[in-house]
Amino acid sequence: MDTKVGVFICEGCDIAKSLDIDKLKEHATGECKAAHCASHRAYCSPEGVQEIKDAISANELNRVSIAACSGRVFADLFQFGHDILVDRANLREHVAWCHEPNDEDTQMLGEDYIAMSCAKLSNSAPPDEKTLEISKDILIIGGGVTGMQAALNVANADYKAILIEKENELGGWSRKFHKLFPKKAPYKDLEDPNHEAMIQQIENNPNITVRKSTKIKRTKGQPGEFDVTLQNGSGEENIRVGAIIQATGWRQYPTKKLEYLGYGKSPNIVTNIEMEEMAKSGKIELPTGGEPKSVAFIQCAGSRDKDYIPYCSAVCCRVSLKQAKYIREQYPDCKIYIIYKDIRSPQQYELFYMQAQADDGIFLTKGEIENVAADNGKIKIDVSETLLGEDIQIETDMVVLASGMVSTNKVGNKFVDIGPMEKELLIGGSEDEKDEDEEPKSEEAKEFLEGGKKAAAGAEAGPEILNLAYRQGTDLPSLKYGFPDSHFICFPYETRRTGIYAAGPVRAPMDIATSMNDAYGAALKAIQSVEAVSVGKAVHPRAGDLSEFDFFMQRCTQCKRCTEECPFGTLDEDEKGTPLLNPNRCRRCGICLGACPERIITFKNYNIVMHSKMIGSISMPDEFDEKPRILVFICENDAMPALDMVGQMRMKYSPFVRFIPVRCIGSTNVIWLNDALSKGFDGIMLLGCKKGDDYQCHFVKGSQLAATRMTNVQDKLKQLALESERVEIHEIQIDDYDKIPKLIDDFVEEIETMGYNPFKGM
Template identity: 50%
Template sequence: MEKKIGVYICEGCGIGEALDLEALSEVATGEFGVAVCRKHAFLCGEEGVQIIKSDIEKEGVNSVVIAACSPRVMYDVFDFGPDKLLERVNLREQVVWCHPPNDEDTQMLAEDQLRMGITKINDMALPEPFRAEELSKDILVVGGGLTGLVAAREAAKAGYRVVLVEKEAELGGYLKRVYKLPPSSPPYNELKDTGIDELISYVTGSELIKVYTGATVESIEGAPCMFDVTIRKNGGSSRERVGAIVLATGSVPYDPSGLDGLGYGKFPDVVTLQQVEEMFLSDSVKRPSDGGEIGGVAFVLCAGSRDENHLPYCSSACCVEALKQAKYFKDRNPDMPVYVIYRDIRANGVYELFYKEMQKEKVFLIKGEVKAVEDDGSGKLVLTVDDVLTGSPVMTESVDLVVLATGMVPTTAFGEPYRQVQSQEGQDEMQVPPDVILVSNILNLKYRQGPELPALKYGFPDSHFICFPYESRRTGIYPAGSVRAPMDYARAVDDATGAALKAIQCVELTAQGMAVHPRAGDMSYPEFFMQRCTQCKRCTEECPFGAINEDEKANPLPNPTRCRRCGVCMGACPERIISFKNYSVGMIGNMIKSINVPDEYEEKPRILVLACENDAYPALDMAGLRRLEYNPWVRIIPLRCLGSMNIVWIADALSKGIDGILLLGCKRGDDYQCHFIKGSELANIRMTKIKETLDRLVLESERVRVEEVSISDYYRLPQILNDFAEKLEELGPNPYKGF
């Protein structure tokens, strides 16, 4: 499109009082020759917006640069339609609110930020949404237990067709083997029915839900809105095209056979929570050893949980399940002695009231660790407990039944680890730890990156511990219920509803050619200039979301509807053949080159800050909101993800004469913050190649630094920026200034 650029500078929020706006206007009209440049006292007000709309209508402006507040605010006000290009220049939070007013350095910073904004819009093109044929908005639910049934019901209630696949012959899952549920309504002293039969009746009776029982998913090919699912049943197979997938295969109880220290397998009257449910469901509440009456019960919580030798995590629901079963026994015989030995009681929310009810019913609660389970000589069992409160060992009365509250293990955590195979070429420079993908027979994805969802800590296939519940690292596939994280029944219902809504969001946005998350609504997608591809596999190896397959010649095969628009592939590509219409290697390089770098005699160093838009850039905004002052030598360019950083930008900046580059990315690790999973990790790995660039340019490696920040670390940023500036002063000016 032939661009007609309009630059609009706001005078409000202190901008007009802190900057020479005439000089700013001269940058736009004199240096760049923009067609329209206007100033307004209150640009986000009705009159200011109307001026812009009038120029679009009467002057033919189709590319708008707003020099005002952060792009993270007023985005709805400055929305002029998908057929207009828009760029925001942050003069408020990152210039006038964090630097001295009417200062030469502050003015130079504002002018450089405007230069970069105009340069960027010059290089931008209108995104063209990806449109595919035969798109489906149907939703596949894998698993017919509580979570799967609720997800299917909620999606159908919203008007979407659902395909439900359950491997067992009947629906209901684990809940079919449960006697009662904990109370969920006042006064929280009565157990409630499971309601599973009514839920099954709704699902099987819905015209929008197609149910496969005794069936498995043989394979899944394709991408969101284009998933082709092969379902195996009774020796035959059926094909379904769906738009999104809810994985609701649940969890299984931890195998207690290794808990011989608690008497399991040694004494027949040591059982699990699941065995107690079966006793009450069949109305056969007897001692397993001899069929005798049960006159006393002891529950052992955290049996094998929170234990590095077994399950290192808490399974969340075991405490309340044990209290619920304690009530089973108390309801049959109020005088029966019932012990609950616990390390900690997890009875949050309204379960606290149920916990207090069980105290009133004289359930004995002992905080401690079971050291031994022994036969008392009469066939009954005695427990020796290290009591935390008394600091001494205590023994329970003789009981007829010991119940182990074992944890839950996700159904995705079975099989031998399947690891991605990394290419031999360049392996020394790219040591990205591969995802662990566990072989199973649940989804059987036809993805180059493996047949199942990548498993995170403890084998759960969640996507992001902090920001994105329900999501996995495979776009369009949403784990829900206890396959995603340990949870109780009530939370599983909420989880199922959330996953169904996520699946609906996925199919609706994908059908419009938009990204789903976290850049929801983004209509750009990566384009590949295949003529220069060297089949190095860097893009397929590094994509955190499995968005790129490979053909038989190792050429990348992008799947645009799987893509989350992070740009990691763009940063990975050594040939720079991957770009977006509104985000490319050349665009950021030109923005860097547009910075006005004073010569060394002016003693005004320049620092390029490449900031992740998800945490680092908002943190910089937060510093401005709190008027935290920092060095004005910085020039900030937001990146979609630090993992999209291409090392050519480092060479561009240093060749330009910029004195230092600070890469601000999200935190990483087990409880990672990176919205795109591996951004900061990849940036750190690429630092090894950056050192090669610096050595080639005969420059100090200290001129490039990586810092990890979360949005709440805004208060650290002035110190980080100022310390880096001091280090650069020690190193002296970049010798490439003026060349």
């Protein structure tokens, strides 16, 4: 079927006051070869929408360009069926609201955006609709409170849940706790652990299958088609599931690392876990025997320390307040000292903290621990930088160290202060990262990672929980602290393995109440995943996207760029390095498209030719017109919304700039830059999301990859006798909108000083 593009130009929101609508229509049907063009006072009105529908029917249109407001507005309103592709040319935020009205340059800008939209539509096709036969069962790994709650959530939504636990009973850490923090008003009374009631619900639910004393030997496949081999004492069991929730919890920071706080110097220096075990046994007493007359709690024992755990473990302060309450109830005359960096007892737990403050037998002080020493059956603690500024010494019978939480996804116990992308650990872990007590990699893992579908040379060492048969490693990739985030702010449950979700302390330190809430989110995301995959849709961040990558394998050179650079492990490879496709793992970021030097990767609605045609559709003034042209590839996730905000705030910037949105700045292929320079563009800018430890990139490492590629591009420019400064890359957070106009104008000024592209007009 021939493509027939219809252009619909809105006159509202100052567009008609800034642009000559008749000239725009003439440009659309002339230069852009649109089959139909019309205008309306407000296409977002019921009458306007109906006019578009009537025009589609009357003119047999299958492509619709709406030249109006941002594509982030009224997205659902302008949908006319699967076979009708829709694009939005932003004449409001990007033209009328940020440039001089009725100006020649503003008019040219509006015409170029319509031309780019028509070129985009003419070189796109509707993605195929499909229905896949997949499994919608959900596998939950970890039988603690988080895992049990996730299983109940899945089952209560009428999906099948398979819950596996490596121990011989469910309950996890909750089994070891004497009492829990209060979870309801007045937030003063400790509560009994609730795992027994949850276990009863699990056992009585027909939608839940439980496998205890079970681990995962291997996980193959993709969302909807995860083939998992379970292993226990009675042998192996193969199951197929649609999504996975990893709720494997946390482990205590190793006590041997706490020697600097006196651990090991006296039996009466214990950890908070050991104190909890005493309380659980029914009798708190000194390990050396007898009743304690005084007990000191040292907070942040290993946490918030650059040499140990750099982060806050979230629950330790409240654990110490809880355990102080244990001791005071058993020994009313016992004095309690709590030495803290900061007491963190957020939200309603402040009431719990205030109750401890009101207890005359509990003494709290801020301070730094200088020394802990055992002396004649007593323990002496030297404290500096106290609230009153004095150095003090506390003599006590017993010390409790509030040791921190480490994600079970973390390999080893050394926390290296490096960024998430620089952490390229070799299989088995680097010598720096390994902990002396860490178990060696299993023979199965070594066999898989060293042969067959080879793992990437820089694949991260995993804890062998999932045992994924992925090229990029056996487990969930982690950030520098071991937490398996994908994009913490926008997608807290997502990991960098599509269809696998993290819940509870495995993804961030949290208490039981928070973990149970976390289980709801992960369960809902897992259900959303299987439902989306069943009809071929992406889950996130491009939720609902039906497009699927297509590889023209005849031209593949086995360079491995796509298999190595995909942030989500979508592609495996055979022994020769040829990509093995797993479309259900794909998040449609297009980073592989940007990486491929042979340009063999394409999406029906996002491809190399489409962008090249968009670049070619932009009018290029002669250098004697003194109208430079700057092309900006802008990420649709943060930078584009920030640019929309520039328009909404009516902030001005140069009209010589043309923006082309990309799915991720990492999807920008070098050929587009070549096309732009050949076309005569005087400068090129890439606006992506923030990279680094607290990255904002929705696709994790797109900005970092783009920055690396741009270094190579700038070197190439020098070889062509072009200034490397003609290509720049910048990072924009969504709240950096106010910086964009100056960023643009400074670049335009620099280009004007530099002079026009010598290839212009050639």
